Amino acid sequence: MRRSYKYLLRATSKQATALAQCLEDHRQLYNAALEHRHTAYAKAGASIRYGEQSADLKHIRGDDPGGQGRWSFSSQQATLRRLDKAFRAFFDRVKAGRIPGFPRFKGRGWFDTVEWPKDGDGCRWDSQPEHPAATYVRLRGVGHVRVHQHRPVKGRVKTIAVKREGNRWYVVLSCDDVPAEPLPATGAAAGIDMGVASLVTTSDGEHLANPRHLAATAERLETTQRALSRKKRGSKRRRKVVARVAALHGKVRRQRLDYAHNAALALVRDYDLIVHEDLPITNMTRSASGTIEAPGRNVAAKAGLNRSILDAGWGVFLTILAHKAESAGRELIAVNPAGTSRTCARCGHCAKENRVTQAEFACTACGHAAHADVNAAVNILRAGLALRRASEAA
Numbered sequence: 001m002r003r004s005y006k007y008l009l010r011a012t013s014k015q016a017t018a019l020a021q022c023l024e025d026h027r028q029l030y031n032a033a034l035e036h037r038h039t040a041y042a043k044a045g046a047s048i049r050y051g052e053q054s055a056d057l058k059h060i061r062g063d064d065p066g067g068q069g070r071w072s073f074s075s076q077q078a079t080l081r082r083l084d085k086a087f088r089a090f091f092d093r094v095k096a097g098r099i100p101g102f103p104r105f106k107g108r109g110w111f112d113t114v115e116w117p118k119d120g121d122g123c124r125w126d127s128q129p130e131h132p133a134a135t136y137v138r139l140r141g142v143g144h145v146r147v148h149q150h151r152p153v154k155g156r157v158k159t160i161a162v163k164r165e166g167n168r169w170y171v172v173l174s175c176d177d178v179p180a181e182p183l184p185a186t187g188a189a190a191g192i193d194m195g196v197a198s199l200v201t202t203s204d205g206e207h208l209a210n211p212r213h214l215a216a217t218a219e220r221l222e223t224t225q226r227a228l229s230r231k232k233r234g235s236k237r238r239r240k241v242v243a244r245v246a247a248l249h250g251k252v253r254r255q256r257l258d259y260a261h262n263a264a265l266a267l268v269r270d271y272d273l274i275v276h277e278d279l280p281i282t283n284m285t286r287s288a289s290g291t292i293e294a295p296g297r298n299v300a301a302k303a304g305l306n307r308s309i310l311d312a313g314w315g316v317f318l319t320i321l322a323h324k325a326e327s328a329g330r331e332l333i334a335v336n337p338a339g340t341s342r343t344c345a346r347c348g349h350c351a352k353e354n355r356v357t358q359a360e361f362a363c364t365a366c367g368h369a370a371h372a373d374v375n376a377a378v379n380i381l382r383a384g385l386a387l388r389r390a391s392e393a394a
C-alpha cells in the first residue's frame with residue numbers, strides 16, 4: 001500500500017530563510033524553462049522537451065554556484081518534470097478540442113512545493129536517527145530541519161516534498177509498502193448516498209451532515225474574494241487581502257479533510273462492505289468550462305451545482321474512504337447511480353413522481369415513505385450486493 005504523511009516543520013529562522021530561497025529559486029527555474037519553451041515555439045515553431053531542459057540544468061547550476069547550484073539536482077529535475085506535465089496536459093486539451101489554457105508563469109504565492117523524487121538523493125528522512133527525542137529531515141542547501149512528527153511513519157519513504165502554506169512549512173512523505181491494519185469483521189454492510197445537505201447518508205438512516213463551520217468559512221472566503229476585486233493591483237491593502245484569501249482556502253481544505261477523515265473512519269469501523277455511487281465528478285465539474293465549439297455552454301445553470309459539488313468535497317471523501325477501506329481490509333463497491341433516487345426501495349417502482357421534494361420520498365405504487373437519501377442509500381446497497389453476487393457466480 002502507498003500512503004502519504006504530512007508533518008509541520010520546526011525550522012529555525014535561518015532555515016526558514018533558506019527554505020524560502022529554495023522555493024523561490026525553483027519557481028524561477030520553472031518560469032525560465034517555461035519562457036524557453038514559449039520563445040522556441042513562438043520564434044521557430046520548435047517544441048522543447050524535458051530531456052533538453054534537464055541537460056541544460058548542468059550549465060545553469062555551474063554558472064550560478066551561489067544560487068541555483070545550491071540546491072539538489074534531483075529536486076530541480078522534478079520541477080522541470082512538473083512543467084513537462086503541464087505541457088502534456090495542455091496538448092491533451094488541445095487535442096480534445098477543449099479550451100486549452102496555456103501553462104502559466106507562476107507568480108510569487110502560486111508556487112508552493114519543492115519535491116525530491118527519492119529519499120537519500122539531495123534529501124534524507126530521519127537524518128539524525130541517534131537523536132533521542134526529535135526527528136529531522138535533511139534538505140540539501142537548508143540543513144537538518146526539525147520535524148513535528150505527530151504520528152509514526154510506516155513503510156518505506158519514497159519521495160519527500162516541502163510545502164509552504166501561508167507562513168508554515170510542511171514536509172510531505174510518500175511511502176510505499178505500508179502494511180495494512182485490518183479491523184475486526186462486523187458482519188454489517190451499508191449503502192451510502194452522497195449529497196449536499198448531508199455529505200453522506202447511510203442505508204441505516206444515519207446522516208453525516210456537511211459541517212456548518214465549513215459553510216461558514218466558505219462564506220467568509222466569498223466575502224473576502226469580493227473585497228479583493230475592489231482593491232487596486234499592486235497596493236499594500238491588496239496584498240493583505242490576498243494573504244487572507246490564501247489563509248481561508250487553507251482553512252477550508254483542512255476542515256474538509258478533517259471531516260472527510262472522520263466520516264470515512266466511522267464508516268470503515270462499522271461496516272465490512274460499503275457501496276457508493278460511481279459519480280463522474282470530474283465530468284460534472286468540467287462541463288461548466290465548455291469546449292471550443294460550445295464555449296461555456298450551460299455555465300450559468302451548472303455553476304451553482306458545481307459549486308456545491310466542490311464544496312461537499314465528494315472527491316476528497318471518496319479518495320480517503322478508498323484508502324481507509326484498503327488499509328482496514330474492507331470491501332468497497334461502486335455502482336451506477338442511475339435511478340437510485342427515483343426507485344422505491346420497498347417495491348421497486350421507479351417514477352420521478354416518487355420524489356416529492358429534495359428530502360421526501362413517497363412511493364406512488366405502494367405508499368412507502370422515507371427520507372429520500374435513505375431510500376437511495378438502500379437502493380445503492382442492494383445494487384452493490386447484486387453486483388457482488390454476480391461476480392461471485394461468474
Ligand SMILES: [Zn+2]
Binds near residue numbers: 347367
Ligand atoms: Zn413502492
